[in-house]
Amino acid sequence: MSENDIAERNKEIVLRGFSEFAAGNVETLRGLLREDFIEHSPGNPSGRDAFIEFVASAPVAKARLDLKRVIAEDDHVVMHYHLVPPGEERGLAVVDIWRMVDGLIVEHWDVVQPVPDPGEIPNGMF
Template sequence: MNDSSKAARNRHLVLHGFTRFAAGDIDVLRTLLHEDFIEHSPGNPSGREAFIAFIAEAPVARARLDLKRVIADDDHVVMHYHMATDDDPRGVAVIDVWRLIDEQIVEHWDVVQPVPEAPQVPHGMF
């Protein structure tokens, strides 16, 4: 498989998983995440089962996720999206970086930034 087709396949897998997760299907993570999944976000556990249990109770599991862009390069897929809830309609801007091996996610990093009031960001967050 060449790099461009690997990137396309990884992009498709992660995008499909994101779409299902955003629709409330947390179980999709059982097929996407490798058993020895490594999480780099402070306070979030590594390991597929521990991470799924954690994420099922996290705000993201009940939030609206509005995907803005997906970038794929070889083994990495980057997603940029707006996460908001009824309690926090401005929400946060999120960038997730996923590393895949053999069509499973093996590592995750993220950057999360609160969305400020519009006048503070004249060119928008997204």
């Protein structure tokens, strides 16, 4: 399988998982994350089960997720999306970086930024 084929397969896996998660199915993560999953975000636990338990009670589990773009290269998939928790208007701009091995997510990094007032970003966040 070529690097491009692997990247496309990984992209499809992550997109399916994102779609399921955005629809409210937190348990979809169980089939996506390797048991020894490594998390790089401060305050978020590593390990599949600990991470799923954490995410299930975090605001992201009930937020509206509006995917803007996905980039896949080799064993990495990058997603850029708008996360809007219930009761919030502007929400957050999020970039997730997932590293995949054999069709499972093994590592995660993210960058999260509050979406400012539209007057502060004349070219938009997305």
